[in-house]
Amino acid sequence: MQAKQSDLSQFALKDLPVTSYIDGAFIMETGTGWHPTYDPASGEVLTSIAIADEAIVDAAVDSSARALKVWRAMLPAERARALMRVAQLIRRDAEYLAKVESLDSGKPLREAKGDIETSARYFEYYAGVADKFEGTSIPLGPNFMSFTVREAVGVTAHIIPWNFPLVTTARGVAPALAAGCTAVVKPAEQTPLSALLLGPLMEEAGIPRGVYNVVTGPGSTTGSPLVSHSKVAHVTFTGSVSTGKRVMHSAADHVASVTLELGGKSPIVVLGDSDLDAAAEGVMKAIFMNAGQVCSCGSRLIVEKSIAPALLDKVIASAKAMKGGRGIDNPELGPLISDRQLATVASYVQKGRERGLEALCGGDFMNVPGLEGGYFYQPTLLMCPDASDPVVQEEIFGPVLAVQVAQDFDEVMALANGTDFGLVAGIYSKDASKGLRFARDVDAGQVFINQYFAGGVETPFGGTRNSGFGREKGLAALQNYSRLKTITSKI
Numbered sequence: 001m002q003a004k005q006s007d008l009s010q011f012a013l014k015d016l017p018v019t020s021y022i023d024g025a026f027i028m029e030t031g032t033g034w035h036p037t038y039d040p041a042s043g044e045v046l047t048s049i050a051i052a053d054e055a056i057v058d059a060a061v062d063s064s065a066r067a068l069k070v071w072r073a074m075l076p077a078e079r080a081r082a083l084m085r086v087a088q089l090i091r092r093d094a095e096y097l098a099k100v101e102s103l104d105s106g107k108p109l110r111e112a113k114g115d116i117e118t119s120a121r122y123f124e125y126y127a128g129v130a131d132k133f134e135g136t137s138i139p140l141g142p143n144f145m146s147f148t149v150r151e152a153v154g155v156t157a158h159i160i161p162w163n164f165p166l167v168t169t170a171r172g173v174a175p176a177l178a179a180g181c182t183a184v185v186k187p188a189e190q191t192p193l194s195a196l197l198l199g200p201l202m203e204e205a206g207i208p209r210g211v212y213n214v215v216t217g218p219g220s221t222t223g224s225p226l227v228s229h230s231k232v233a234h235v236t237f238t239g240s241v242s243t244g245k246r247v248m249h250s251a252a253d254h255v256a257s258v259t260l261e262l263g264g265k266s267p268i269v270v271l272g273d274s275d276l277d278a279a280a281e282g283v284m285k286a287i288f289m290n291a292g293q294v295c296s297c298g299s300r301l302i303v304e305k306s307i308a309p310a311l312l313d314k315v316i317a318s319a320k321a322m323k324g325g326r327g328i329d330n331p332e333l334g335p336l337i338s339d340r341q342l343a344t345v346a347s348y349v350q351k352g353r354e355r356g357l358e359a360l361c362g363g364d365f366m367n368v369p370g371l372e373g374g375y376f377y378q379p380t381l382l383m384c385p386d387a388s389d390p391v392v393q394e395e396i397f398g399p400v401l402a403v404q405v406a407q408d409f410d411e412v413m414a415l416a417n418g419t420d421f422g423l424v425a426g427i428y429s430k431d432a433s434k435g436l437r438f439a440r441d442v443d444a445g446q447v448f449i450n451q452y453f454a455g456g457v458e459t460p461f462g463g464t465r466n467s468g469f470g471r472e473k474g475l476a477a478l479q480n481y482s483r484l485k486t487i488t489s490k491i
């Protein structure tokens with residue numbers, strides 16, 4: 001299907017693009033067939049997207065390789081202005097994009113609106129650095145002149161998950177383009193729409209054709225040939241640990257660099273001296289935003305024993321009061337992305353209860369009147385006295401909070417560092433020294449003190465151990481997309 005015009009406010013929902021976007025157009029070829037996407041709130045088919053095969057992926061990468069020359073030939077200041085215009089156009093169409101994102105992913109509309117604004121902000125932020133890629137001079141004495149220049153790595157591939165479709169796309173593509181790279185994006189097969197809709201906006205902003213291409217389809221048919229492609233110089237992947245490892249193997253075959261953002265099992269710590277209302281509010285947001293389908297969600301509450309009953313009373317009362325609903329109706333809790341994800345979450349809870357874990361609240365499917373086919377799960381708190389339990393150790397990716405009670409600060413630290421993940425860690429305490437000791441000793445890529453999810457597009461983000469490696473966001477992300485060349489001359 002052909003997208004008719006670039007002004008998104010003109011699109012009707014039924015007119016959404018469903019084929020890959022290559023060289024500035026939604027292509028006619030449909031590859032190996034169609035893949036249905038579902039409205040997570042009802043379980044009904046939303047649309048079907050074309051499954052790009054190897055030939056289409058090849059065409060997208062070739063287009064991005066050709067566009068490299070054009071993009072690099074533009075003055076850095078011109079590139080910066082074009083990226084700034086992308087930010088402006090995303091903001092112009094924010095209302096529409098947010099509705100599409102909410103419909104596609106099931107997330108509450110206010111969260112989708114926040115995502116769209118953050119996506120615009122990525123382009124704005126990296127537009128500001130597109131003309132500031134400076135090298136350094138190296139003193140070698142009077143007979144030599146030596147300096148470094150920063151070069152774009154080339155064609156970059158971006159494998160996007162379904163939990164933050166446009167934000168994750170913008171998070172990788174904006175710094176890549178700012179560095180002078182081109183990008184081929186493969187959105188998740190569950191949520192392809194917003195990345196496709198960004199295509200015409202890129203063109204309207206003056207980004208040359210081929211600088212931003214999108215291939216649609218599942219990982220096995222479309223993602224795999226993209227990350228294996230010999231002309232791809234860097235792969236930015238966000239998703240599961242197992243797929244991340246596979247992607248890394250494929251990239252290794254042609255010696256491409258990778259950034260892996262693989263989720264976590266992040267602790268949110270509440271010490272006995274903390275402001276309990278602020279902490280309870282923080283815990284609610286940490287685990288129930290996007291129905292817990294957040295790589296950096298605080299999915300383990302580690303609470304000091306002295307205040308555990310008081311804190312849990314507050315969190316349980318708030319969790320029980322949450323109402324589910326369709327994303328675009330802005331409910332407190334949206335559905336999970338798919339029946340598969342719903343089954344995964346339900347299975348973790350059911351097996352946990354069979355092992356004797358106590359459900360402090362929730363623990364079952366959520367019935368939302370009128371949306372009986374939707375993928376809803378109750379906000380759930382499971383008391384986990386055994387730190388080796390799978391509910392504590394494994395990423396569930398749903399509205400399920402593992403509760404761990406610690407006797408003192410030493411036990412807090414041991415529990416916080418007690419999984420194979422290291423994405424983020426949060427702590428609530430009025431004692432600044434304890435907050436900083438926690439930050440020093442916890443094994444995580446970023447630490448939030450007294451506000452979970454603190455930070456923004458400016459703050460570097462990435463993991464340790466099974467959470468992956470490499471940093472996105474902030475100036476640090478530019479390292480992924482540029483490399484140094486050292487030039488030394490005898491004079």
Ligand code: NAD
Binds near residue numbers: 159218261263264
């Ligand atoms: P996944 O890792 O399989 O999918 C993520 C992306 O990778 C999708 O675009 C998918 O099409 C693509 N992909 C899959 N196989 C590929 C391959 N061989 N080559 C290239 N690309 C490939 O994740 P999933 O199956 O959608 O979800 C499973 C679990 O992953 C979730 O329960 C959750 O724990 C985790 N997850 C984490 C994040 C995160 O933000 N870190 C996001 C989504 C899912």
